[in-house]
Amino acid sequence: MSDYIGSDIIHPVAKQLDTYNAHDIDAFMQWWADDCQYYAFPDELLANGATEIRARHVTRFQEPDLCGLLLSRMVMDNMVIDHxxxxxxxxxxxxxxxxxxxxxxxxxxxxxAWFKTGTPRLHKQPR
Incomplete structure (x- = not known):
């Protein structure tokens, strides 16, 4: 049995999504452990540690249209899965x-964290 309460487990994930959408790198990084690992699913290590995760996101946060829309979330023990x-x-x-x-x-x-990405879909451009 886990000592975690669901809302306590969700909190860092929810806050990192909020700060991701705000493009606030310092606030975003507060929710990642110093020795965290960031993977492309299932096992391609993309960033090892907070310094590498920060470097990945500094550039990404410069994208003016960057935004994550949460479609669903589930929790089991100390894992959170977002779509x-x-x-x-x-x-x-x-x-x-x-x-x-x-x-x-x-x-x-x-x-x-592990991320499984789908195929990009371009928005239709006005003519």
């Missing part, structure tokens, strides 16, 4: 992609 649609500025235009985000929470921070 989001993320709007991005791709090299060939603004679009979106579906993302499954899996977060392992330890001591009130994200200790590990």
């Amino acid at each position: 989001e649609t993320v709007t991005r500025t791709f090299p060939n235009g603004v679009g979106e992609l579906d993302v499954i985000c899996i977060y392992l929470i330890e001591d009130g921070k994200i200790a590990k």
Whole structure:
């Protein structure tokens, strides 16, 4: 049996999404453990530690259209699984992609995260 309460587990995930959408790198990084690991699902390590996660997101937060829309969330023990649609500025235009985000929470921070991304869909451009 876990000592965690569901809302306590959700809190760091919800706050990191809020700060992601605000493009606030300092507030965003508060929710990641110093030794966290960030993966492309299932096992491609993209960033090892908070310094590398910060570096990945500094550039991303410069995208003017960047926004994650939470579609659903589930919690089991100390894991949170989100389904989001993320709007991005791709090299060939603004679009979106579906993302499954899996977060392992330890001591009130994200200790590990895995991201499974779908195929980007470009928004239709006005003629």
